[in-house]
Amino acid sequence: MLPGHFAAALALKRAEPRAPNWALLTAVGLxxxxxxVLMFAGLEGxxxxxxxxxxxxxxxxxxxxxxxxxxxxxxFLRLGxxxxxxLFIAVLxxxxxxxxxxGPDMGLWPHSGIELGARAMFGRVGGWFEVxxxxxxAWIYVSGARRxxxxxxxxxxxxxxLAALWGLELIATQPTLAMLIPFLSR
Amino acid sequence: xxxxxISGLINFLVYLAPVLAFAITNQRKPRD
Numbered sequence: 001m002l003p004g005h006f007a008a009a010l011a012l013k014r015a016e017p018r019a020p021n022w023a024l025l026t027a028v029g030l031x032x033x034x035x036x037v038l039m040f041a042g043l044e045g046x047x048x049x050x051x052x053x054x055x056x057x058x059x060x061x062x063x064x065x066x067x068x069x070x071x072x073x074x075x076f077l078r079l080g081x082x083x084x085x086x087l088f089i090a091v092l093x094x095x096x097x098x099x100x101x102x103g104p105d106m107g108l109w110p111h112s113g114i115e116l117g118a119r120a121m122f123g124r125v126g127g128w129f130e131v132x133x134x135x136x137x138a139w140i141y142v143s144g145a146r147r148x149x150x151x152x153x154x155x156x157x158x159x160x161x162l163a164a165l166w167g168l169e170l171i172a173t174q175p176t177l178a179m180l181i182p183f184l185s186r
Numbered sequence: 187x188x189x190x191x192i193s194g195l196i197n198f199l200v201y202l203a204p205v206l207a208f209a210i211t212n213q214r215k216p217r218d
Contacts (some may be wrong), residue, residue, distance in 0.1 A: 026205055029201045037198060039190055040191050153212070155212075158212060
């Protein structure tokens with residue numbers, strides 16, 4: 001789920017153009033960026049490599065996702081409540097989207113023993129859900145970008161990037177690469 | 187560096203690269 005997250009950021013830019021690009025783009029990937037850092041620190045990682053189940057209690061449990069969303073949003077309150085609210089939604093959108101494609105490795109809270117993740121329920125439909133979601137968000141973004149000068153200077157390049165990320169994701173779900181780049185295969 | 191650390195670093199960079207790219211493609215348009 002890589003293009004889906006970034007597509008959400010682009011659509012949210014239309015909802016609140018005053019939200020900085022870098023903040024929106026970082027927000028939608030914050031949980032995965034933290035996963036990278038926590039994995040590097042040895043605090044998170046793979047739980048079951050063969051089954052694509054991750055050990056991600058601090059970056060991807062629901063309660064922690066809400067905490068990270070609130071902290072990130074609070075850092076931007078100086079730009080107004082609406083910007084902060086949009087950034088809160090941006091961070092939390094990551095968890096909601098991941099819930100469609102993850103295996104049971106997204107806890108309610110760290111080590112709660114209640115693991116969420118609807119990959120078994122949706123299977124390949126989760127992949128098609130991502131495509132449909134990405135296309136819908138891209139449409140919202142482009143139709144807004146064509147009418148404003150506030151953002152989207154090179155919007156066709158944004159679309160090309162989304163398509164490239166989707167292609168990268170398809171390649172990365174091949175088993176060899178999936179071991180190297182765990183979150184891409186979810 | 188362990189395999190997990192390398193994987194973590196790659197995860198981080200793979201996410202950071204599109205952040206930078208989209209920030210460039212999504213700039214404000216110049217005024218006429």
